Amino acid sequence: MAKFTKANSVGEWLDQRLNTTTLNKVLMTEYWIPKDINFLWAMGVLLATTFGILVISGIFLMMYYKPDVNLAFDSVNYTIMQEVAYGWLFRHMHGVAASVVFLIIYIHMFTGIYYGSYKQGREMIWISGMLLFVVFSAAGFSGYMLPWGQMSYWAAMVITNLFGGIPFIGPDLVVWIRGDFNVADATLTRFFMLHVFLLPIVIMALIAFHFYTLRIPHVNNQDSEELDFDAEAEKYLSGNKKESKVIPFWPIFISKDLAVLGIFLLFYFYLVFFHYEFAMDPVNFDPADNMATPPHIYPEWYFLWSYEVLRGFFFDIGPMKAFDIGLAAFGFANAIFLFLPFLDRDTKILPAHKRPGFFVWFWILMADLIVLTIWGKLPPTGANAWVGFVAATLFIVLFILLPVISKIDAKKRGE
Amino acid sequence: MRELKILVVVVALTLITYWGVEPFAHSQMHPHVDPANYDFAQADKVTAKEQVEEKKVALEEAEAKAKETGDEKVTHIPKSEYNEAVKFQKTIDDFWASNKEALALTGNATNGATLVQSNCTACHSIKKEGFPPVMDDASSAAAYGVVPPDLSTAGKLYSKEYLVGFIKEPTLASKVSHKFVDGRVHPMPSYSWMQPQEIADMVAYLQSIAPDKMTDKEVFQNACQRCHSIKYGDMKGGSMAAHTPEASIKAYMGKVPPDLSQYIRSRGAQYLHEFINDPQKHLEGTAMPRVGLTKESEVKVISYLEKVGDSKKEQREELGPKFLIYLVIFAIFAWLWKASRWRDVH
Numbered sequence: 102m103a104k105f106t107k108a109n110s111v112g113e114w115l116d117q118r119l120n121t122t123t124l125n126k127v128l129m130t131e132y133w134i135p136k137d138i139n140f141l142w143a144m145g146v147l148l149a150t151t152f153g154i155l156v157i158s159g160i161f162l163m164m165y166y167k168p169d170v171n172l173a174f175d176s177v178n179y180t181i182m183q184e185v186a187y188g189w190l191f192r193h194m195h196g197v198a199a200s201v202v203f204l205i206i207y208i209h210m211f212t213g214i215y216y217g218s219y220k221q222g223r224e225m226i227w228i229s230g231m232l233l234f235v236v237f238s239a240a241g242f243s244g245y246m247l248p249w250g251q252m253s254y255w256a257a258m259v260i261t262n263l264f265g266g267i268p269f270i271g272p273d274l275v276v277w278i279r280g281d282f283n284v285a286d287a288t289l290t291r292f293f294m295l296h297v298f299l300l301p302i303v304i305m306a307l308i309a310f311h312f313y314t315l316r317i318p319h320v321n322n323q324d325s326e327e328l329d330f331d332a333e334a335e336k337y338l339s340g341n342k343k344e345s346k347v348i349p350f351w352p353i354f355i356s357k358d359l360a361v362l363g364i365f366l367l368f369y370f371y372l373v374f375f376h377y378e379f380a381m382d383p384v385n386f387d388p389a390d391n392m393a394t395p396p397h398i399y400p401e402w403y404f405l406w407s408y409e410v411l412r413g414f415f416f417d418i419g420p421m422k423a424f425d426i427g428l429a430a431f432g433f434a435n436a437i438f439l440f441l442p443f444l445d446r447d448t449k450i451l452p453a454h455k456r457p458g459f460f461v462w463f464w465i466l467m468a469d470l471i472v473l474t475i476w477g478k479l480p481p482t483g484a485n486a487w488v489g490f491v492a493a494t495l496f497i498v499l500f501i502l503l504p505v506i507s508k509i510d511a512k513k514r515g516e
Numbered sequence: 517m518r519e520l521k522i523l524v525v526v527v528a529l530t531l532i533t534y535w536g537v538e539p540f541a542h543s544q545m546h547p548h549v550d551p552a553n554y555d556f557a558q559a560d561k562v563t564a565k566e567q568v569e570e571k572k573v574a575l576e577e578a579e580a581k582a583k584e585t586g587d588e589k590v591t592h593i594p595k596s597e598y599n600e601a602v603k604f605q606k607t608i609d610d611f612w613a614s615n616k617e618a619l620a621l622t623g624n625a626t627n628g629a630t631l632v633q634s635n636c637t638a639c640h641s642i643k644k645e646g647f648p649p650v651m652d653d654a655s656s657a658a659a660y661g662v663v664p665p666d667l668s669t670a671g672k673l674y675s676k677e678y679l680v681g682f683i684k685e686p687t688l689a690s691k692v693s694h695k696f697v698d699g700r701v702h703p704m705p706s707y708s709w710m711q712p713q714e715i716a717d718m719v720a721y722l723q724s725i726a727p728d729k730m731t732d733k734e735v736f737q738n739a740c741q742r743c744h745s746i747k748y749g750d751m752k753g754g755s756m757a758a759h760t761p762e763a764s765i766k767a768y769m770g771k772v773p774p775d776l777s778q779y780i781r782s783r784g785a786q787y788l789h790e791f792i793n794d795p796q797k798h799l800e801g802t803a804m805p806r807v808g809l810t811k812e813s814e815v816k817v818i819s820y821l822e823k824v825g826d827s828k829k830e831q832r833e834e835l836g837p838k839f840l841i842y843l844v845i846f847a848i849f850a851w852l853w854k855a856s857r858w859r860d861v862h
Contacts, residue, residue, distance in 0.1 A: 136861060139519045141526075178778055179748050182828065189828045190835070208526060342861045353857050360854040363847030370843055374836030378781075379538060386782035387774070397545055402537045467529065475536030479544050 129351035133334050135322035136348050142320065143361035144209035149308070150362060151202045151369075156301065158195040161188075166247065168293035170286045173249035174388045193377040199241055200380035201369055203403035206234055214441070215463060217450045218321040224442040225314040231439045233307045236300055238404070243296040245401060249289060250385030255398045257284045257292070263411075266428040283391070325450040397480055405477030406470050410434040412477070413493025415486050430493060437500050444500065447507040448516055457513070458506040462499060469495050552793035554811050556678060556689070557612035559794065564605040571598040604693075611681070611688045618680045618712035623720025631718050635707070636667060644668035644725055657760040660703040661768030662742060669738045671719070671726030678808035679719045684708045690805035691796055732820035735813050740776070743769070743804075748777035749824045769803040780818070780825035788818050 108114035115121050134142075165185055167176040181188035210230070213219055219227030242260065246253045261278050265271040280287030319330055328346055337345035348354055372379065384395050400408050411431035417423050437444075445459075453460045472492045479485045550566075553559035571594065578594040581587075633647070639656075641649040643666055649656065653663050670679065681689035686704045687696050696702050707715065730738075736746070742759045749756035758765065758773070766772050779788060790797060792814050795804040809817065822829065 139522055141522060175747075175751075178781075179751055183748065189832065204530065345861075348861055353861055356850075356854040356857040360847070360850040363843065363850040367840065367843045367847060370836075370839050374832060374839060379534070381781075383782045383784065386778040402533070405537065471529065471533050471536070474533055475540065478537050478541040 130349050131334065131338075132350040133330050133337075133347040134320055134350055134354040135326075135328055136346055137322040137324060137326065138320070138354075139323060140357070140361050141208065141212040143358045144205050144212065146355070146358040147205050147362060147365050148202065148209060150365075151198050151205060152304070152308070154194060154198045155202065158191045158198065159297065159301075161191045162195055163297055166293075168247070168290050170249060170289055170389070173247060173289060177248040178386070190373075193373045197369065197372045197377055197380045199244060200401065200403070201372065202237065203241070203401075205365075206237065207403070210234065210438075211467065213321075214453075216321050216323065216452045217325055217445070217447075219442045220445060220447075220450045222318040223314075223321065226311070226318065227442055228439060229307060229311040229314050233304065233311060234438075235435070236303050236307060240296060240300040240304065241401065241403070243292040243300065246289065246292045247296060248385060249389045250382075251387040251389055251393075251395050252382050252385040252398070254284060254389035254391065255395055256400055257288060259398055260400075261288070263428060263431070266424060321450070323452065325452055325455075327450075397478075399478050402474065402478070405475075406473040407431060407434045409473040409477030409489050410493045410496060412481050413473075413489040415481065415490065430497060433497060433500075441503075444503045445507045446504045447511045449511065449514075456507070456510040458510045462503065462506050465495075466499055469499065546787075549790055549797040552790050552811075552814075554675070554793070556681065556806070556808070557615070560608045560612060560691075563794070563796070564601070564608050568598070568601045568605050571601040574598070607693075608688060611685060614708075615677070615680050615684060618684075618715040618719075619677060621713055621716040623713075623716035623718070623723075625717070625720040625724040627714075628717035628719070628721025628724075631714055632667070632721050635718075639664045639704075640667045642667045642725070644727075653759045654761050654764075657764035657768075662703065662765060663759045664703070665738065665742060667722060669726055669730060669734070671723035672728075672730055673726075673735065673739055673810065673813045674808045675810050676719055676723070678810075679722060680715055682808065683710075683715050683718060690808065691794065692803065692805045694801060695803055730813075730816070732816040732823065735809075735816040736820040739807055739809055739813065739817060743773045744776050746776045746821075746824055749820075771803075773804070776821060776825075778825050780821045785818055785822070788821065789814065792817060 103117075105117055108117055112121070162181060165176060165180050165188065167173055177192070181192050183189075213227060213230070242256075246257045261275055261284060264278060265275045267274060276282060278288075279285070280291055319328070322328070326346075330347060333345050333347040337347055337349070380401075382401070387395075399405065410433075411427045414426040414430055415423050418426060447456060447459065453463045469492055472488065473496065476485055476489045476492060481489060550559075550562065553562070575591065575594040575598045578591045582589075582591050632642075633645075636642075637647045638650070639660065641647050641664075643649075645668070649666070651659065657663050674682070678689060685706050685708055687693040687702045687706075692702070733749070736749075740746075741756065743765055745758045746756045760768075762772050783791070787798065791799070792807065792809060794806050795802050796806070
């Protein structure tokens, strides 16, 4: 056992036992971040904060929510919204954060793509981040079902039905996921468990892993410059703060994060109080009715792009059924981002504006995703169906072309 | 400067996406309808004319297709629909024109009292004047399909124009004539055989007994609650359940009319405003009658729906600005702290 002497303060007492001084250095005051970053690098802290809001507001909602098909709708819309003191505030905070968290995830993700932060040495950061995205999506979907409104019910019906398209095991898989032959009480109860227990725990573990993946390759920077972190940290510690290209996480980097967070929270609470309906589909204020299909079924905005890839292939091609092609394309769309580090064949890490071909690719992808998102909500009839088809095809083609485009960029630079 | 440029790009992309999935998609899924109009004679003239024009276009399209393919059959349905629309336009225009005489007359409430009490109280209660309901709700719903309204407040809820029209021809005034065909008859018979003066007298009587003021809840109870429940209006007491039992109303309307507790959230004030004024505009062919509320009464119904469905609105609007002021202060201090920290490293 280590030698313990009488401590003069609580801090010292803890330090003797937990080595808090070293921990603090490793995690905070000597965790080095490049100085050359912009506000887009604050998205991590925004996400951590938003996730914190979701957990805390979720705990309060859970105290009054009833995961039972006969009680769920009223427990949300009457008990929480009208009877519980400030229940409406927690619900709106939860609902709006659930939507806003995806906006920030997308900004975070496309920042990574733009600056090449998924490349050589940072693959695990990217992959753990994409896993987080997948689990967040599952959490979003399972949570959307809980109020047991019309859209909750029918979205659950449509999405669980998709699994039926998987060869051989599809129909059995659907029954297994639902826990019943139909979307019913068993489905609601298990989605409740997933949403409030299993998925949050997985998310927390993945967040810890995502942080850990940063430790060795370090955070990228605006010019994708390769820094010698040890040498730069040396400069900083010796007092050469202006010359050093790195800054400590605490208090320099976090001060910028908090400044950005201040603006973000203004935007977020403006939505919570004055524009919460954008995150709450009006159709979901009709109680679930398995006898009446809503005229249009669509997911929340953050799933629309992949939903449109699914719907885009609306006609049979040769022996392949439209549904199967759509399902395959949907699977492709949801998995392909995971492989981005290996599809990008450029040998160097550079921001998009220094890679002409990739720069064009990036903005076409952004435009295509916005088109898919918007058309994912429109009724898939007439010209809309064709816009969806072209945009979905373009999405797939973009990823097939990426290895070629990124290689050409490298060649042009003479590599 | 570069950060500002990035911010502009991020905000612009976010706004384009927002615009696409909210206002734009909404406009595509919910076609625009004519604004609410409380002059029902005028409103019906316009909607009947629009129907004729719509069916005419459909017919012309079918005729063009028939010419192309040589298949005359495709014109049969559009043609009969067009003829129906033309016929209905004449019916409805004649109907409102025929009400003008009664409307121009000054009614005699005393004479109206005798007429109403001898013609209406066999089915309708007028509690205020000492005429209790003849049967309990379940029995009268079984007899008529729906519980007949108490007439104590009719003179307040409805305009003179509507009352005259409704007494003469209930199905036309309430825009449900499409439902009462093939031998089905509206539970309230037409009183078009009465003299215009008699109708004017009855309306004068109903107006003379009507209360001066009604609360939002009273208007809802009198205008909507015979068919619609509003569970959250009295969640634990259960007093806001529809008067007509579910089985009767389902047989009468074709389906159980929805509970209105969350309609202020699921439909919004603007839609409700247009819908109550004329249900056919948003839901063509619906069994819900045009209840005929005046603008004043309709505003009260929507206000009641809001009180029940969005009861914390006031608290929300009161707390919101305080939250934002606190956050502005937080943001200012955060930026000042950031500036002080980064001074050393730049």
